[in-house]
Amino acid sequence: MNRFSVIPALLLISSLAMVMSCTKTASNLFIPPEEVHFIGDKTQRYVIETNPAPAFTVKLGVTTVSKEDRTATVEITSATGAAAGTQYTVNGLTSNSITVPAGSAVVEFSIQGIYSQYTAGRVDTLQIVLKSPSVKPASFNDTLNLILRGPCFDGAVSDINIMLGNYTQTFEGGSGPYTTSIANMTHVAGTTTATAMMNNLFDYFGPVTINFDWTDPANTKAEIPLQITNKEYAAGQPFYVRTKPGQANKFSVCNERITFKLDVLVLIGGSLYYYENGMDYVMGR
Secondary structure (H helix, E strand, O other), X not given: OOOOOOOOOOOOOOOOOOXXXXXXXXXXXXXXXXXXXXXXXXXEEEEOOOOOOOOEEEEEEEOOOOOOOEEXXXXXXXXXOOOEOOOEEEEOOXXXXXXXXXXXXXXXXXXXXXXXXXXXXXXXXXXXXXXXXXXXXXXXXXXXXXXXXXXOOOOOOOOHHHHOEEEEEEEEOOEEEEEEEEEEEEOOOOOOEXXXXXXXXXXXXXXXXXXXXXXXXXXXXXXXOOEEEEXXXXXXXXXXXXXXXXXXXXXXXXXXXXXXXXXXXXXXXXXXXXXXXXXXXXXXX
16 A cells, blocks of 8 residues: 555546447347366465375366366476476376366366475476367466475575565555565575565555575574665655564565565654654565
8 A cells, every 4th residue: 555645536437328228139148258267376386294285276267157068178297397196196187187067167176296205395386287179278367387395494595586576465554465576686605695676665665675684594584774765755855764673574485475564764854753663564475
């Protein structure tokens, strides 16, 4: 939520007078094309933490309901080398296909990760794609990227770049969600600190510097050092931001989540004054 500028909203109301028959005819009824698609995000994560791990459910939807059974074709590949029967098993598919029963528009199958393959930090991506022949794949969600990983410890940061990208579940003081992002990660191999740029802080500010520190594996830290922003207060005084000193400002490579307490300050007459003091701020995928 943008707490820092009040932009007048202009409501445009367009009224159209339409005179038309209320009689339903074949010419004005819309019949959607029959297409199959995945349900949910295009990229999903499956953490294999127990033996056996709970299976991951993949859901498919069809845009129409039929009086007859229909078939959807599914292709599973992995650029990281995951193989069916070794890293995972699939339940609910027969020869790479699944039946959508008559009268139904939703069907599912499951993927079972093999725990022993993911106890040493292995991470795989399965690309699950809907294919023809069968019900036509929908162009809007015909591919699912499923990330498989084993038990995770936040202090064991093997690749800090996992924190890059969009955080669509960003909340501030209970308001949200909106999207923030982390980009331009700088990390020297062999060290336990990194620096990146965070964009759209408070759904308002431009890029600000964010630091990551996992020197203490039991206490990973995320910090926004005190810095001027690209925005100004009403009378032209610049806004500053920082993480609240002395608070638990943390990041998690396991959950890909960042939690802060943030200060927003205004520079007036050479002194900084609080605009927001220790606001809870959460960034999640």
